[in-house]
Amino acid sequence: MTPGMPLGPRLAAIAELVLPWRPLADIGTDHGRLPTALVLAGRVPWAVACDRSPAPLARARVTVQRAGAADRVQLRLGEGLAPLMPGEVATAVIAGMGAPTMLAILAADRERTRSLARLILQPNFGHEQLRRGLSDVGLGLVEECLVVERGRFHVILVAEPGGAGVQLDDLQCLVGPHLLRRGGATLQQQLEQELRRCEREAAGLARAIGAVDPLRRAGQERRRGLLLRALEKLRRQGHPGPT
Ligand SMILES: C[S@@+](CC[C@H](N)C(=O)[O-])C[C@H]1O[C@@H](n2cnc3c(N)ncnc32)[C@H](O)[C@@H]1O
Incomplete structure (x- = not known):
């Protein structure tokens, strides 16, 4: 502009x-x-x-x-x-x-x-x-x-x-279908930050005294799994292996 x-x-x-x-x-x-x-x-x-x-x-x-x-x-x-x-x-x-x-x-x-x-x-x-x-x-x-x-x-x-x-699938909703398709360093940094946050929360839950809502724990595990999948997809986009 x-x-x-x-x-x-x-x-x-x-x-x-x-x-x-x-x-x-x-x-x-x-x-x-x-x-x-x-x-x-x-x-x-x-x-x-x-x-x-x-x-x-x-x-x-x-x-x-x-x-x-x-x-x-x-x-x-x-x-x-x-x-x-x-x-x-x-x-x-x-x-x-x-x-x-x-x-x-x-x-x-x-x-x-x-x-x-x-x-x-x-x-x-x-x-x-x-x-x-x-x-x-x-x-x-x-x-x-x-x-x-x-x-x-x-x-x-x-x-x-x-x-x-x-309908977008869970991975598309979390990361964004267009962002995921394009990939790039900024998205990788955002997902890594999100993964660190998720893992800190998981560590907090593991230390929690008393019962932790199993739904909360499962939701968090699911989120962590999706973030790892997205990061793996980006790594493959960035470093294509042999065809
Ligand atoms: C944090 S400011 C964002 C300003 C600007 N859009 C930006 O992104 O830099 C949020 C503004 O949205 C207004 N706002 C919040 N809910 C609203 C609504 N339902 N309808 C209209 N304005 C709303 C607030 O009064 C406030 O001025």
Whole structure:
């Protein structure tokens, strides 16, 4: 994107995935940097910046006015997609919230959700749950991206209407079908970090005094097995053996 409002790696990666030259909504905009940067760069003609709380929306107003973009970024107060008219924008970004909140927003008004050409979702946590829940709200996962910002991994999912009934398997839900297909060093680092976390938790359970819920232990073992499988797949992709 043309400089105008510099974005960190996470928001810059989201900006790259926005449908060009079509209106955008940023749901839960807070600081309002994403829609402002996109209109300044001429990547979208206009944008709606929405938030359910007045204080974040006031922060967005400051960003938009300081950038001289008030004629191209509208500010709207409201819950989830409710401030939008169905079909009004092509892309909606929902970034920086947990997966349960995102799924609740998408399920609250299926007509508005399906009226969007593209949704870009960047959950703070729960990307596995989000992938699993997309088909229930009539969306299919068309692309994924993994970025690191200040030492933290961020998963970005791109979903589009259609794909209801397309079921991802457990490995695809945990790692991401598109990320897994592409592989690469960043994904390997993320999975290794996740595996270390899983093994620390397993060690904690092993030391626990008293009964540990067998379902919890089994769920954790399953997760560890999936992570090992994904890492093995990446190793084979990176170091192909003799055919
Ligand atoms: C952590 S900020 C994320 C800001 C920005 N999207 C980003 O990723 O940098 C989360 C924002 O989402 C807003 N929010 C949370 N739940 C929401 C909902 N259901 N509808 C609209 N906004 C919501 C909060 O008020 C807050 O301003």
